[in-house]
Amino acid sequence: MVPLSCYLVLSxxxxxxxxxGFLINRNIITIFMSIELMLNGVNLxxxxxxxxxxxxxxxxxxxxxxxxxxxxxxxxxxxxxxxYRTRETxxxxxxxxxxx
Amino acid sequence: xxPNPYLWLVPLLPLAGAAINAFxxxxxxxxxxxxxxxxxxxxxxxxxLFLAAGFSSASAPYYCDLAHWIRSGNFQxxxxxxxxxxxxxxxxVVTGVGFLIHIYSVGYMADDDGYYRFMAYLNLFMFFMxxxxxxxxxxxxxxxxxxxxxxxxxxxxxxxxxxxxxAAGKKAFIVNRIGDFGFLIAxxxxxxxxxxLDFAHVFAAARTMSPETxxxxxxxxxxxxxxxxxxxxxxxxxxxxxxxxxMEGPTPVSALIHAATMVTAGVYMVARSSAIFxxxxxxxxxxxxxxxxxxxxxxxxxIAQTDIKKVLAYSTVSQLGYMFMACGVGAFSAGIFHLMTxxxxxxxLFLAAGSVIHGVGGEQDMRKMxxxxxxMPWTFTTMGIxxxxxxxxxxxxxxxxxxxxxxxxxxxxPVYWLIGVVTAFITSFYMFRLMYMTFGGEYRGAAAPxxxxxxxxxxxxxxxxxxxxxxxxxxxxxxxxxxxxxxxSIVGGFVGYGNRFEHFLAPVFxxxxxxxxxxxxxxxxxxxxxxxxxxxxxxxALGWLLAYWLYSRRPQLPARIATxxxxxxxxxxxxxxxxxxxxxxxxxxxxxGSTTILWHxxxxxxxxxxxxxxxxxxxxxxxxxxxxxxxxLRSYAGWVAAGGAVVIAYMxxxxxxx
Numbered sequence: 001m002v003p004l005s006c007y008l009v010l011s012x013x014x015x016x017x018x019x020x021g022f023l024i025n026r027n028i029i030t031i032f033m034s035i036e037l038m039l040n041g042v043n044l045x046x047x048x049x050x051x052x053x054x055x056x057x058x059x060x061x062x063x064x065x066x067x068x069x070x071x072x073x074x075x076x077x078x079x080x081x082x083x084y085r086t087r088e089t090x091x092x093x094x095x096x097x098x099x100x
Numbered sequence: 101x102x103p104n105p106y107l108w109l110v111p112l113l114p115l116a117g118a119a120i121n122a123f124x125x126x127x128x129x130x131x132x133x134x135x136x137x138x139x140x141x142x143x144x145x146x147x148x149l150f151l152a153a154g155f156s157s158a159s160a161p162y163y164c165d166l167a168h169w170i171r172s173g174n175f176q177x178x179x180x181x182x183x184x185x186x187x188x189x190x191x192x193v194v195t196g197v198g199f200l201i202h203i204y205s206v207g208y209m210a211d212d213d214g215y216y217r218f219m220a221y222l223n224l225f226m227f228f229m230x231x232x233x234x235x236x237x238x239x240x241x242x243x244x245x246x247x248x249x250x251x252x253x254x255x256x257x258x259x260x261x262x263x264x265x266x267a268a269g270k271k272a273f274i275v276n277r278i279g280d281f282g283f284l285i286a287x288x289x290x291x292x293x294x295x296x297l298d299f300a301h302v303f304a305a306a307r308t309m310s311p312e313t314x315x316x317x318x319x320x321x322x323x324x325x326x327x328x329x330x331x332x333x334x335x336x337x338x339x340x341x342x343x344x345x346x347m348e349g350p351t352p353v354s355a356l357i358h359a360a361t362m363v364t365a366g367v368y369m370v371a372r373s374s375a376i377f378x379x380x381x382x383x384x385x386x387x388x389x390x391x392x393x394x395x396x397x398x399x400x401x402x403i404a405q406t407d408i409k410k411v412l413a414y415s416t417v418s419q420l421g422y423m424f425m426a427c428g429v430g431a432f433s434a435g436i437f438h439l440m441t442x443x444x445x446x447x448x449l450f451l452a453a454g455s456v457i458h459g460v461g462g463e464q465d466m467r468k469m470x471x472x473x474x475x476m477p478w479t480f481t482t483m484g485i486x487x488x489x490x491x492x493x494x495x496x497x498x499x500x501x502x503x504x505x506x507x508x509x510x511x512x513x514p515v516y517w518l519i520g521v522v523t524a525f526i527t528s529f530y531m532f533r534l535m536y537m538t539f540g541g542e543y544r545g546a547a548a549p550x551x552x553x554x555x556x557x558x559x560x561x562x563x564x565x566x567x568x569x570x571x572x573x574x575x576x577x578x579x580x581x582x583x584x585x586x587x588x589s590i591v592g593g594f595v596g597y598g599n600r601f602e603h604f605l606a607p608v609f610x611x612x613x614x615x616x617x618x619x620x621x622x623x624x625x626x627x628x629x630x631x632x633x634x635x636x637x638x639x640x641a642l643g644w645l646l647a648y649w650l651y652s653r654r655p656q657l658p659a660r661i662a663t664x665x666x667x668x669x670x671x672x673x674x675x676x677x678x679x680x681x682x683x684x685x686x687x688x689x690x691x692x693g694s695t696t697i698l699w700h701x702x703x704x705x706x707x708x709x710x711x712x713x714x715x716x717x718x719x720x721x722x723x724x725x726x727x728x729x730x731x732x733l734r735s736y737a738g739w740v741a742a743g744g745a746v747v748i749a750y751m752x753x754x755x756x757x758x
Contacts, residue, residue, distance in 0.1 A: 022737050031733075096731035 007048035014041030107164035111230035118223035125216025137219035182236035207577035225251035279332015286325035303375035323383025334366025351454030388428020395421030431508035441497035448585035452483035500593030528643025536651035
């Protein structure tokens with residue numbers, strides 16, 4: 001059996017990849033995908049712990065995260081389309097009208 | 101103790117008059133204003149007479165509980181009124197003299213724009229003064245005490261467009277506040293140690309305590325603090341300075357408030373608290389010393405004043421000193437007796453002075469009067485009677501009461517008596533000086549309309565209609581009160597004949613009477629009493645003769661004496677520079693300290709600094725941190741990530757505990 005630590009290391013790597021991708025990329029779509037990556041990194045640690053401790057609640061929580069992620073994807077993509085239609089760009093550095 | 105359901109009506113009647121005139125007076129015709137003011141004040145006088153008619157020493161004191169006020173645990177204060185022999189005397193004096201002065205004011209203030217205001221204030225004063233004398237506990241008395249101070253302030257500053265009048269009003273109010281401070285502390289001490297402010301309760305508690313002959317104790321402290329209050333209200337050293345300035349008010353006000361009634365409130369309060377003073381010999385001695393010194397001190401200032409009202413003002417301070425001297429030697433009834441006769445003749449003197457001022461067109465400087473005897477015979481006659489009374493010429497009222505005080509003072513200590521006699525001589529001198537300068541010789545005033553500038557336009561009570569050619573006699577509405585008061589000044593002393601007045605008041609001063617009798621030595625020979633009486637009569641006559649010689653026979657002599665005395669005369673004429681001394685010692689340091697330290701330092705630097713500083717600091721900080729809100733999505737994410745990293749690092753470092 002694969003030890004728990006391997007899952008957690010993979011989960012950490014996925015999460016850090018997501019964070020770095022979020023910070024480095026400028027394209028909104030890529031940033032959006034980075035967020036999904038972070039969520040799934042966390043999901044992985046949830047199911048790993050659930051399997052380890054034979055506790056169902058971790059797996060249930062993953063479903064909740066997936067549902068929220070799906071909703072978020074729907075709303076997020078809608079926002080991205082709206083931004084692209086008005087500003088003709090997907091570069092986040094140029095979407096900064098609200099700053100002081 | 102007998103309940104009397106009508107007692108509360110006496111003070112409330114003038115309040116109703118004051119309210120009507122204050123709220124609707126502007127729109128009412130003058131006749132109605134007069135009718136309301138006189139009606140309500142007269143009703144109070146009628147009530148007082150009614151109460152006096154039904155008064156019997158057997159069932160006294162009467163009381164009337166109107167309403168609850170403060171209920172806090174065992175401590176309670178009610179709105180309740182109280183009538184015993186002492187309050188009855190005060191009640192009759194206040195309502196009687198007050199009513200006469202109301203009538204006089206109708207004539208004196210007839211042409212003033214603020215007529216309704218004046219009448220409302222006068223009625224308001226009557227309400228507070230009657231509350232003061234009819235109070236059943238110290239707190240209700242304090243309402244009246246503060247209220248008469250307010251009325252006094254309003255009336256001194258009645259012609260408030262005149263700077264000096266407004267300043268005099270403020271001075272009176274502030275100096276009185278110093279005295280009230282002492283009074284309040286005394287009340288707090290009573291609450292703390294007796295748990296009550298009710299007269300009966302406090303005095304019963306005080307009587308159970310032994311006299312503090314050895315040293316100063318609680319009762320001495322209360323007595324001294326009460327005396328601080330009394331010296332503020334009754335213009336004694338060191339707080340007398342407001343009274344001469346208070347002469348800026350209209351003359352009926354000077355007569356009513358600053359001669360006959362309000363300034364005697366301190367004497368009344370000390371006499372009322374006789375049970376406390378009786379157990380505090382030290383406080384009583386202080387009262388006697390302050391009274392004696394004030395009597396002499398103020399009388400000497402009175403010699404050199406040239407303003408007719410200022411002479412009377414210092415005379416009032418001096419006579420109040422006599423009353424305190426009497427209280428201080430334990431002769432409370434003699435003090436109250438003098439209070440009553442003083443109300444008659446000093447009220448009359450002021451009203452007559454007002455009549456003179458009215459007659460010569462607003463002039464108050466006696467050097468510009470003279471010879472008025474032929475122009476205003478009624479005023480001359482009545483004022484002459486009052487002068488004889490205050491000088492102590494028998495058988496007028498002042499003789500009886502002053503002689504009573506001097507006799508009692510001699511029993512306590514010949515020093516008091518000696519100073520009292522010297523004061524009596526000076527009193528006689530400056531009063532006859534006033535008479536000769538005003539009524540004797542030739543008229544020295546300009547026979548032209550009153551010079552504008554001496555009296556500002558606000559004082560238009562005197563610049564009525566017709567031009568002031570020659571001095572003229574005042575109208576009948578002003579002379580009536582003069583005549584009545586003159587009659588009272590003649591016969592008022594006889595109530596004290598054969599110690600009847602003293603016996604009447606005896607139940608109030610039960611405890612104190614023993615001390616007084618002990619002191620005066622009832623066994624002392626009558627020949628001594630007659631000898632002392634002879635001395636006081638002869639000094640009065642001497643004062644008269646001296647004034648006659650200096651101001652009637654040799655009118656040029658006083659100026660020569662004044663120049664030869666030089667510095668001494670200037671010191672007296674300038675009131676011993678007491679006002680200047682107070683200005684240097686208290687007023688200017690206070691103003692300087694308030695301006696530089698309290699205003700510029702504490703208020704502007706510390707308080708404003710704290711408020712403005714916190715706002716400034718918030719702006720500075722936000723100016724720095726607003727750069728975090730860059731609008732750059734990735735920098736926000738970076739802060740979130742960094743924050744998350746810090747939290748995780750902390751948890752890893754410290755370990756996660758449950």
